[in-house]
Amino acid sequence: MSVARIRRWKVWAAASAAVVGLALPTVAASPAAATTTAYDATYYKNAVGKTGTSLKSALHTIIRNQSTISYDAVWNALKSLDQDPNNTSNVLLLYSGTSRSKSLNGGAVGNWNREHTWAQSHGSFGTSAGPGTDLHHLRAADVQVNSIRGNKDFDNGGSAVSGAPGSYTDSNSFEPRDADKGDVARMILYMAVRYEGGDGWPNLEPNDSTSNGSVPYHGRLSVLKQWNEQDPPSAFEERRNDLVHSAYQGNRNPFIDHPEWVEAIW
Numbered sequence: 001m002s003v004a005r006i007r008r009w010k011v012w013a014a015a016s017a018a019v020v021g022l023a024l025p026t027v028a029a030s031p032a033a034a035t036t037t038a039y040d041a042t043y044y045k046n047a048v049g050k051t052g053t054s055l056k057s058a059l060h061t062i063i064r065n066q067s068t069i070s071y072d073a074v075w076n077a078l079k080s081l082d083q084d085p086n087n088t089s090n091v092l093l094l095y096s097g098t099s100r101s102k103s104l105n106g107g108a109v110g111n112w113n114r115e116h117t118w119a120q121s122h123g124s125f126g127t128s129a130g131p132g133t134d135l136h137h138l139r140a141a142d143v144q145v146n147s148i149r150g151n152k153d154f155d156n157g158g159s160a161v162s163g164a165p166g167s168y169t170d171s172n173s174f175e176p177r178d179a180d181k182g183d184v185a186r187m188i189l190y191m192a193v194r195y196e197g198g199d200g201w202p203n204l205e206p207n208d209s210t211s212n213g214s215v216p217y218h219g220r221l222s223v224l225k226q227w228n229e230q231d232p233p234s235a236f237e238e239r240r241n242d243l244v245h246s247a248y249q250g251n252r253n254p255f256i257d258h259p260e261w262v263e264a265i266w
């Protein structure tokens with residue numbers, strides 16, 4: 001997408017957001033342009049200036065040093081990480097945007113549970129401490145919406161998802177609502193860089209398929225790249241990244257800090 005097209009989209013998006021009350025990032029945060037962060041001279045110093053496999057490798061070395069937590073501890077972590085900025089008693093749910101009481105975590109209808117954005121079956125990593133409990137891709141989601149998403153790859157198109165306005169699904173893919181598209185893309189691509197076949201875990205990689213099933217791949221890369229540009233990192237996402245880094249895992253999602261690194265690698 002050209003810079004001019006992105007600017008036009010943002011102007012349109014900002015106008016639409018004003019009407020429906022959505023929180024969208026500022027026009028200044030263009031993903032097409034190189035960004036600078038407070039971490040460039042320290043955390044990212046061995047990655048800045050690199051591209052392609054060299055950048056991917058440098059980022060892997062930086063982010064692989066992380067603390068892990070148990071799957072049970074993920075509940076309380078999500079109550080903090082996914083807190084509704086407008087209501088500290090609630091969490092904001094992925095795919096639906098619903099604000100729901102933190103105390104309604106569980107497995108029943110009307111509860112929220114722990115969505116693995118990189119589907120567990122795409123790599124069979126389960127829920128032991130590791131990729132299955134990595135907070136950078138675990139998000140609070142409505143139990144029924146989570147079930148509809150299942151282990152589908154991500155792509156555009158399909159029928160409207162009940163309980164998640166703006167999300168769509170068909171037989172082999174799931175499309176999150178617009179406000180979550182970039183979040184999903186950056187979570188999937190974080191996992192691809194973090195897990196490179198070390199620590200006893202599979203090498204997770206993105207591809208352009210929507211029928212990955214149980215192989216350690218996740219699609220659809222060409223669409224995820226578009227979503228990263230359409231939906232730049234929000235204040236919610238940045239706060240979350242900061243908290244995972246400072247309070248839980250000690251590592252960051254580089255694509256929230258530098259969304260332009262998606263294009264630099266893929």
Ligand SMILES: [Ca+2]
Pocket residue numbers: 178179180181182183231232233234
């Ligand atoms: Ca977003």
Ligand SMILES: [Ca+2]
Pocket residue numbers: 191192193194195196197203204205
């Ligand atoms: Ca990988």
